[in-house]
Amino acid sequence: MNSILLNPDHTLSAGQYRLTARQQQHISKVIKAEAGAVLRVGLLNGQMGEGIYEPPSEGFDQNKEISDCGYIHSLNLFRSPPAPLPMVLVMALPRPNMLKRTLHNITAMGVKELYLIHSAKVEKSYWQSPVLQPESIEQCLLEGLEQAKDTLMPKLTFVPRFRPFVEDQLPALLNNKMGLLAHPYKAIRCPVDLQQPCVLALGPEGGWNEFEVEKWLEAGMQAVHLGERILKVETVVPALLSRLYPS
Structure with a gap:
């Protein structure tokens, strides 16, 4: 996972997007990002750039069937996605x-x-x-x-x-x-x-x-x-x- 792809359907409020459990697990276990970290993100079918990470309020437990997930906010989207193959x-x-x-x-x-x-x-x-x-x-x-x-x-x-x-x-x-x-x-x-x-x-x-x-x-x-x-x-x-x- 080289960028976090944010889904407009997961909008929490203006400029805030909830992470999925899969994304949260990657951020917690692979990137090991802390609160306030700037991560590479993209908006599904939109632009790409950066966003600030806010971790789960109670921590993330991958063993739970339903686990709290963090979110991304303060997006700065400044780049278009790669050109598609013709x-x-x-x-x-x-x-x-x-x-x-x-x-x-x-x-x-x-x-x-x-x-x-x-x-x-x-x-x-x-x-x-x-x-x-x-x-x-x-x-x-x-x-x-x-x-x-x-x-x-x-x-x-x-x-x-x-x-x-x-x-x-x-x-x-x-x-x-x-x-x-x-x-x-x-x-x-x-x-x-x-x-x-x-x-x-x-x-x-x-x-x-x-x-x-x-x-x-x-x-x-x-x-x-x-x-x-x-x-x-x-x-x-x-x-x-x-x-x-x-x-």
């Missing part, structure tokens, strides 16, 4: 135990528009996972933002049906953007340092099937690869993003 990422829904790490990485690297889509090689049970509950998803995204010192919450859309998305929604997304399909076969080497926005489609670990590849290509996507090695989703996501839009 990318729309469409990704086949990963395995639940991989989804959290992947969402964290995607958010930290600056993706602001993400579609999680069904694929023939995505098990239907994945869509029933508790990881997909709104609270769990929001937590992953918030942690990614705090890691990267960002404030702009990504827009995430679930797409449980493949064909209607590719045929009906994708053409509009591709308007004035390059379409790239991450696929290791019959593909060109992935470009480096793109100077234009793109739509990137990333398949499941087993890859897109032939029908899906055909539909992507019919829609105007270009298949690209990173070489002969087949990588896991959590590895290939940062590899592709940093290659397409190096900082």
Whole structure:
């Protein structure tokens, strides 16, 4: 956690924002800040800067189910968040135990528009996972933002049906953007340092099937690869993003 992301929904009074238990634990156990400490903060979907920390009145006990939390006040917000990647990422829904790490990485690297889509090689049970509950998803995204010192919450859309998305929604997304399909076969080497926005489609670990590849290509996507090695989703996501839009 490299910044404390304050939620307007947690406003106590003008200029005062209550901390969450997770944030309070980090401040108490990792930063070990005392009253009056100036901490790096950001306002969700707003500016970034500094704020003054006020600890809990009775101390923080991480073992309690409900514990008192401190707050941040006297904000001085003077900096804009990092520029987002000019990318729309469409990704086949990963395995639940991989989804959290992947969402964290995607958010930290600056993706602001993400579609999680069904694929023939995505098990239907994945869509029933508790990881997909709104609270769990929001937590992953918030942690990614705090890691990267960002404030702009990504827009995430679930797409449980493949064909209607590719045929009906994708053409509009591709308007004035390059379409790239991450696929290791019959593909060109992935470009480096793109100077234009793109739509990137990333398949499941087993890859897109032939029908899906055909539909992507019919829609105007270009298949690209990173070489002969087949990588896991959590590895290939940062590899592709940093290659397409190096900082």
